[in-house]
Amino acid sequence: MSDIVLSCQGLVKKFGGITATNNVTLNLARGARHALIGPNGAGKTTLINLLTGVLEPTAGSITLEGQDISRLAPHQRVRRGMVRTFQINQLFASMTPLETLALVVSQQRGLGARWWKSLGSNAAVADRAQQLLEQFHLGEVATQKTEHLAYGKRRLLEIAIALACEPRVLLLDEPVAGVPAGEREELLQTVAALPADVSVLLIEHDMDLVFSFANRMTVLVNGAVLTEGSPGEIAANPEVKAVYLGHGDEINERLPTEPQPHV
């Protein structure tokens, strides 16, 4: 088994005259905690959309566990084990976290939506949903409608839903964006405690989270990879610091000061 779970080679995405992704090659190691950072407009969202199949690349290829998935539809990539965090939408607003997770676990296990008729009648589904509720600190709000949950709890539910799909690769899209200060710590701790066998690619502007979470970082600028390295290497890289100058991003409060230690 290769040490690389997800890989893209020479990815290019052009929107008319704009090259949003410019010859990006990126390897996600098995069990990685890999952050993708870059200033606004660097191409992070476009790259994630290419990896998940929402966008079709102009050139390049993507492999998951060594198999070419470049031509697969988004749902086929999910089935192969690449899952991104879901944004809570209207569909889930009137459902509770318990119902939502039971539905996703049930679908994942090929049981369809039969859980609806007899929630709890399938012990394996109920057990897994309960486990996820506890893991994501949602136990106390398990039977409240999602639309009434605090924002931080909704973000936790998004990650729980993604994990219910039993991913090999989890693409975490700005998990703490918009979360009020009082709810951040719980979210940071939960993200830090994600299962070690799930390889994670994190897109994030919040440098607290990036530097406390990642053991590998890729910096995108103008659609291309500027550099890749350990958090220590990234923090010490003058080019990275220069890129963030004038962007008002928090990275300059951290660079080139010492990053947090990593194992």
Ligand SMILES: Nc1ncnc2c1ncn2[C@@H]1O[C@H](COP(=O)(O)OP(=O)(O)OP(=O)(O)O)[C@@H](O)[C@H]1O
């Ligand atoms: N559908 C589109 N059509 C045209 N241009 C696009 C499209 N999507 C993205 N772009 C352009 O591609 C570039 C990269 O955008 P992208 O949203 O991927 O960056 P980002 O790093 O995710 O930015 P942010 O951090 O602000 O979310 C930008 O110049 C953007 O304007």
